[in-house]
Amino acid sequence: MTTHAPQAAQSVTLPASLDEAVAALAAMPAAVPVAGGTDLMAAVNRGLLRPAGLVGLGRINEIRGWQYQDGHALLGAGLTHARMGRPDFAALIPALAAAARAAGPPQIRNAGTLGGNIASAAPTGDALPVLAALEATLVIAGPEGARREIPVSHLLAGRELLAPAELIGHVRVPLLHAPQVFLKATGRTGPGRATASVAVVLDPARRGVRCAVGAIAPMPLRPLEAERWIASLIDWDGERAALAPEALDAFGEYVAAACIPDPVPAADGTEPPALSPAVLHLRRTVAALARRALGRALS
Secondary structure: OOOOOOOOOOEEEOOOOHHHHHHHHHHOOOEEEEOOOOOHHHHHHOOOOOOOEEEEOOOOHHHOOEEEEOOEEEEEOOOEHHHHOOHHHHOOOHHHHHHHHOOOOHHHHHHOEHHHHHHHOOOOOOHHHHHHHHOOEEEEEOHHHOEEEEEHHHHHOOOOOOOOOOEEEEEEEEOOOOOEEEEEEEOOOOOOOEEEEEEEEEEHHHOEEEEEEEOOOOOOEOOHHHHHHHHHHOOOOOOOOOOOHHHHHHHHHHHHHHHOOOOOOOOOOOOOOOOOHHHHHHHHHHHHHHHHHHHHHHO
16 A cells, blocks of 8 residues: 555455455455556555455465466466566467557556456456457356356456456466467557557467457457458468458458447438547547458468
8 A cells, every 4th residue: 555545454364375365355345356456556546445455366376377278278367467478478379468568567567467457347458358359268266165157258248247255266268379469559659558459369260250349448349240251251271361451451441330330320310420530530540450450360
């Protein structure tokens, strides 16, 4: 805590295991779990949050690494952005490593965690569109050793929420062994908050393309029709890179129009107002990111 915090927490618990952390939250429902604290402490210092207690997750070794499991990577929620940005992880899940390296300045990357990025669900979270495109699954730890799994998209969309005393323990990501790309646009040079981001993942086994757009809506958006259309144009048995530039351009426009659609006419036939210049610029940004991401994935 800093001296600027409006109110200090009454207690701090430092469990050594995931189940101990869940038990601590069950015993003190008003407590807040904290890993890197990059979002939580900012909220405390702004007076937006006054936790009665903190449950620190930094000593839980089981969520700080990853392992292979049935064609998937089981990622600990305590993995930091800095750790995910390293070459050995990049060889495993390139798009997630790229998102981790773009997550902010070194002090943020060294502290911020994968689980925190998901739990805070900030629209600008760089890992979120990648996890959505990879169709990752969350392993949720509950009281008395209970575990359940939910798609990451369900949590981000609010279709399924964490129950009291539940924690994100791991993230299960399929290993596709295929090209994947993450790109983002920011309002300034260097690492910063995304104004728009795009993740593109190729899935040759299913002859599919997955795309997710982040930062422009409360949760990542999947342009499913654009995915199916571009997948139908790719020669999966031959040279994947042989896709006409016009097709890449059309894919970018398709994705942008799906995620930032034109206003719908009113029921009485009244013409809707045109998109503002700022929204049109954002649409062009999304189109450019999607086009470049697919082009890099195919090359």
